[in-house]
Amino acid sequence: MQTIRGFRDILPEHIGLWQKVEQEAAALFTAFGYREIRIPVIEKTQLFARSIGEATDIVEKEMYTFEDRKGDKLTLRPEATASISRSYIQHKMYAVDPVRKFFMIGPMFRRERPQKGRYRQFYQIDAEVFGVESAYIDSELIFLLNELFKRLGLTGLTAHINSLGCPECRPAFQKALMDFLGDRKEVLCDNCTRRMKKNPLRILDCKVETCRQALEGAPATVDHLCPACEDHFNIVRSTLENQNVDFSVDKSLVRGLDYYTRTAWEIQTSALGAQSAVAGGGRYDGLVKELGGPQTPAIGFAIGFDRLVEVMDQLGKAPKEEPLDLFILPLGEGAMEKAYAWSCELNLLGITTQTDFRGRSMKSLMKRADKLNARYVLIAGESELAEKKLILRDMNTKDQVNIAMDCLADELKTIFKKNNKG
Numbered sequence: 001m002q003t004i005r006g007f008r009d010i011l012p013e014h015i016g017l018w019q020k021v022e023q024e025a026a027a028l029f030t031a032f033g034y035r036e037i038r039i040p041v042i043e044k045t046q047l048f049a050r051s052i053g054e055a056t057d058i059v060e061k062e063m064y065t066f067e068d069r070k071g072d073k074l075t076l077r078p079e080a081t082a083s084i085s086r087s088y089i090q091h092k093m094y095a096v097d098p099v100r101k102f103f104m105i106g107p108m109f110r111r112e113r114p115q116k117g118r119y120r121q122f123y124q125i126d127a128e129v130f131g132v133e134s135a136y137i138d139s140e141l142i143f144l145l146n147e148l149f150k151r152l153g154l155t156g157l158t159a160h161i162n163s164l165g166c167p168e169c170r171p172a173f174q175k176a177l178m179d180f181l182g183d184r185k186e187v188l189c190d191n192c193t194r195r196m197k198k199n200p201l202r203i204l205d206c207k208v209e210t211c212r213q214a215l216e217g218a219p220a221t222v223d224h225l226c227p228a229c230e231d232h233f234n235i236v237r238s239t240l241e242n243q244n245v246d247f248s249v250d251k252s253l254v255r256g257l258d259y260y261t262r263t264a265w266e267i268q269t270s271a272l273g274a275q276s277a278v279a280g281g282g283r284y285d286g287l288v289k290e291l292g293g294p295q296t297p298a299i300g301f302a303i304g305f306d307r308l309v310e311v312m313d314q315l316g317k318a319p320k321e322e323p324l325d326l327f328i329l330p331l332g333e334g335a336m337e338k339a340y341a342w343s344c345e346l347n348l349l350g351i352t353t354q355t356d357f358r359g360r361s362m363k364s365l366m367k368r369a370d371k372l373n374a375r376y377v378l379i380a381g382e383s384e385l386a387e388k389k390l391i392l393r394d395m396n397t398k399d400q401v402n403i404a405m406d407c408l409a410d411e412l413k414t415i416f417k418k419n420n421k422g
């Protein structure tokens with residue numbers, strides 16, 4: 001049996017990097033007042049179709065959708081923003097305190113063509129803020145991303161930001177785009193022709209060569225912002241500049257989900273070939289209302305966790321596995337019972353200890369201690385047990401000392417304290 005295409009196991013030898021990122025992210029978000037939220041992995045299909053947009057790649061082609069036994073149409077979540085917005089509305093969070101900051105870490109599902117950095121089950125680290133219209137929160141989110149990547153020692157990332165305007169200024173932009181396209185509309189691909197009616201902005205993101213050519217020199221949203229959107233974008237930029245966050249304005253950035261308004265951004269890398277976006281986000285001031293809640297400004301981002309880990313791996317940022325403090329080497333049945341009791345006791349004291357119950361020879365157990373990278377080995381053979389004196393071997397220096405069996409835990413505590421442990 002094998003995993004399904006695009007799905008994979010993350011094995012214990014790779015988990016250190018994932019845990020390091022999770023800890024750094026949770027600590028940073030918590031310090032900034034973001035609280036963890038956990039949302040279901042499955043929701044009604046309608047939630048994603050209405051939020052992400054019927055005419056997006058995700059909704060048209062990539063969702064894992066099925067009918068359950070009662071015929072309800074359900075979907076494995078392809079992202080978290082829709083679900084967190086649903087939760088905000090369902091629990092009437094806006095009534096108690098409309099300003100809410102969330103983060104979540106978990107798996108998402110999109111049936112894309114698998115390749116390096118692109119999986120069908122992948123993980124996101126997601127942050128969302130509800131109820132704040134001010135541009136300072138846009139800056140805070142981009143600042144947080146930058147800070148997290150800095151703490152993780154990531155280099156070679158670039159932040160691309162753009163403003164997509166709002167319902168006030170978008171119609172004028174769309175008209176300018178249509179005027180520009182004029183006769184060129186004929187050469188657009190079928191997707192663009194279809195999308196033109198629902199969200200013409202998406203044409204700007206098309207990767208088909210003929211569309212790209214047709215769009216050369218096309219108008220940009222940033223050049224058609226209303227005064228309020230322009231002020232907003234100016235504050236985002238100046239705040240980031242004041243905080244020394246590197247970014248460039250990317251007029252062609254539109255993002256692949258329909259809910260965005262105003263600020264949108266991506267953090268890109270050149271380390272993963274075609275899959276250049278390590279994180280993406282933006283404002284979605286219309287979504288809560290669209291889903292049946294009160295008008296609520298909102299904004300957030302998601303980091304592609306798998307991609308982040310791959311970049312960190314390439315940069316050699318995987319944490320070293322901690323060596324084992326102690327391996328107890330039991331020789332004989334009576335020794336095994338003792339070894340079991342001591343290993344439990346020592347592990348509870350914070351001295352990482354393992355033993356072996358397979359009744360192996362001294363030679364093979366020493367090999368096992370080496371394999372486990374044990375700092376010390378405690379030899380408990382029949383004669384040692386009879387004399388109530390065990391042998392402690394330092395695996396670095398090969399020195400051996402005797403330890404009285406009755407004060408084993410105390411002796412080891414002292415030794416490990418000297419080694420800055422325990």
Ligand code: HAM
Nearest residue numbers: 079081118119122277278279280281282300301302304
């Ligand atoms: P997104 O751009 O679709 O945005 O995804 C965010 C990130 O998830 C991407 O930049 C990428 O790193 C990662 N990602 C997406 N698809 C895959 C895949 N198939 N395999 C591996 N990684 C992938 C969103 O999902 C929005 N919900 C972000 C957001 C939050 N906007 C506002 N709040």
